[in-house]
Amino acid sequence: MTYESPLAYLLGLEDLALLRSFTGERDREFADDRIAEIRELLASSADTAVDVARVSTVDGCRVWSQTYDGPNTAFDLDEPVIGEIVDALPAGTALDAACGTGRIAALLAGRGHRV
Structure with missing residues (x-):
C-alpha cells in the first residue's frame, strides 16, 4: 500500500518553490507568498489522504481506461477548445506523447497533420 x-x-510543491527561491531565483515577495499559501493550506485543508494499492502499469492502464476511454464529460469541455487551436495551425508534423487514448492524435490526423 x-x-x-x-x-x-x-x-x-510549495517546498520545491521555496528551495528555488532560496537559491536566488526568486525574490522575497515570492517566498512570502509561498509561505502564506502553506499557512492557508494547513489552516483550511482537510487531509484527504488515502491508502492506495500498487498495481502493475498494464493493470493500472486497464482500470484507468475503463473510465477515461468511455463516456467522459471532460472531452466535451476540452475538444472544442483543442479543435480551435488545431484549426489555427498549418498542417504539419505532430507528436502524440502517449499520454491518453490517442484521441488528440486522431483529431490532428483528421485535420491533415502527420502524427
Whole structure:
C-alpha cells in the first residue's frame, strides 16, 4: 500500500518553490507568498489522504481506461477548445506523447497533420 495525501503533495510543491527561491531565483515577495499559501493550506485543508494499492502499469492502464476511454464529460469541455487551436495551425508534423487514448492524435490526423 502507498499512502497518498493531496495536501502533502501540494506542500511538497510549495517546498520545491521555496528551495528555488532560496537559491536566488526568486525574490522575497515570492517566498512570502509561498509561505502564506502553506499557512492557508494547513489552516483550511482537510487531509484527504488515502491508502492506495500498487498495481502493475498494464493493470493500472486497464482500470484507468475503463473510465477515461468511455463516456467522459471532460472531452466535451476540452475538444472544442483543442479543435480551435488545431484549426489555427498549418498542417504539419505532430507528436502524440502517449499520454491518453490517442484521441488528440486522431483529431490532428483528421485535420491533415502527420502524427
